[in-house]
Amino acid sequence: MASKEDIRSSRRLYRRSLSKEQLAQAGESIARHGLAWARKISAGSPRTFAVYVGVSHEPPTMPLIAGLHDAGHQVLLPVCEAGRQLSWVYWTPETAFVRSDYAPIDEPEGERLDSAVVSAVAGIFMPATAVDRDGNRIGQGGGYYDRLLQHLDNSGGRPPTIAVVYDDDVLPSGAIPAEPFDRPVPDALTPSGIITLGGGSDLD
Template identity: 70%
Template sequence: MASKEEIRSEHRRLRKTLSPTQLEDAGSGVAVHGADWAAGRAGGAPAAFAVYLGVSFEPPTLLLMAALHAAGHRVLLPVCEPSRQLSWVLWTPSTPFVSSSYAPINEPVGERLPSTAAASAAGIFLPATAVDRDGNRIGQGGGYYDRLLDFLDSSGVRPPTIAVVYDSEVLPAGTIPAEPFDRPVAEALTPSGVVRLGPGSTADPGPGAP
């Protein structure tokens, strides 16, 4: 079995081969299916969703953020804090961004809400470089979301979570090594749709960008 770092490195390499058109198409698919997923979790009412801004060759999420905002939802974006903690800023299309002091990402400027703000969200969109059918997830290696999920699980208040990946990054069960601190996810959001993970999940994610 390949290590997490080997899997992460290989998928980062493959992501760098994506063309601007492929990235644009992926962003459109993620927005459509992600907005539908959020609508199901919100029960037809405005709600809060924790999202993140996809950068470089990550699945683009800006269109998803805009779709959630247009639907009347509150969009919370993360800010990296010391000790691998996350705070949250309420995003609107006019929110400016700056480079993070702790991670290679762009972060929103605004009033920072505590990490616990994610507990009251109707759903959390998680960054990932791959997931497998067991629900194991490989993030970016920083550990911020592992800590967040651990806190939410320990508190018994984890909202529905969904990992955002390209279609080919949904891997067969048993592909990703599971470690004690890992927190599995039940679903993956790909440009082609939502994929159920965990026991009994057998459906293919469908064709799409790698």
Template identity: 60%
Template sequence: MASKEEIRSSHRSRRAALTQASLETAGAGIARHGLRWASSLAGPRDGTFALYLGVGSEPPTMPLLRTLHEAGHRVLLPVCEPGLELSWVYWAPESEFVRGRYAPVQEPAGTRHGVAVMRGVDGIVLPATALDLTGNRIGQGGGYYDRFLASLAGVLSEAGTRHTTGPLPTAAVVYDDEVLPAGSIPAEPFDRSVAAALTPGGLLRLGKARGTG
């Protein structure tokens, strides 16, 4: 079995070779399938979703951000804080982005909210460089999202949580060929699996959720 770093490096190299046309096509597919997923979770009302900004050769998420906003949903984007913590800022098309202080990423400017804001969220869209059909995820290597996902259980058990039918739905965004066979990604105790892969080609249920629609 390849190590996480070997898989991450290989996929980053392939991503770097993508053309602008390929990125635009991927962004359109992610937006289309992401909106369908979000609509299935929010139902007839406007929902709230935590996402991130994909940049460079990463799967583009800006089309999805705009599509969700146009559909009436609220969007939260992360800000990296000390100690591998994330805070969250509500995003709109006019929002300003600034260079992150603690990570080399673009982050939204605005009022920051702690993890408790997730009590009002319908679903979470995560970054990844690879997924396997078991639901194991390889992120960017910083550890922010594993720590964030681990912190959710206590927050979501409190009163006022919008999503009450089970774990908060999660989907990680990758290209179609970055969804690997079950067991391809080594799982460590601190890793947190995800429920679905959101790709330009569609939404694929992972792990125990496979085959449920």
């Protein structure tokens, strides 16, 4: 079995090979399928979703973020804090972005809310560099989201959670080594549709 770092490196190499046109097409498809997932779990009512901004060659999420807002939902975006913790800011099209103090990314400016706010959202769109069919996930290596999911799991249950990846980032069962602190995810959102992990049936 390949190590997490080997898998992470191979997926990053693949992602860097994608053209601007491929990235744009992936962003549009992810938005379409992501909005359908949001509509299903919110029963068509305006709700709040936790999302993130895909940067560089990550799956683009700004079309999804804008689509959620246009559909009447509120959007929370993460901000990296000390101790590998996350705080959250409500996003609107007028939100400005500033350079993070803790990660090589730009983050939303605004009132920062504790991660407890995420326990009340309708769903969480979370980053991943790969997932396998068992629901094991590899992030960027910082551990921010594993800590968030652990907190939610220990405090009464997390909202529905879906990892955003490219189609080729979904690996066979057993491909990702699972560690005690890892938190599996039940679904993957890809440009081709929603994949139910852990033995369920895929959704278009």
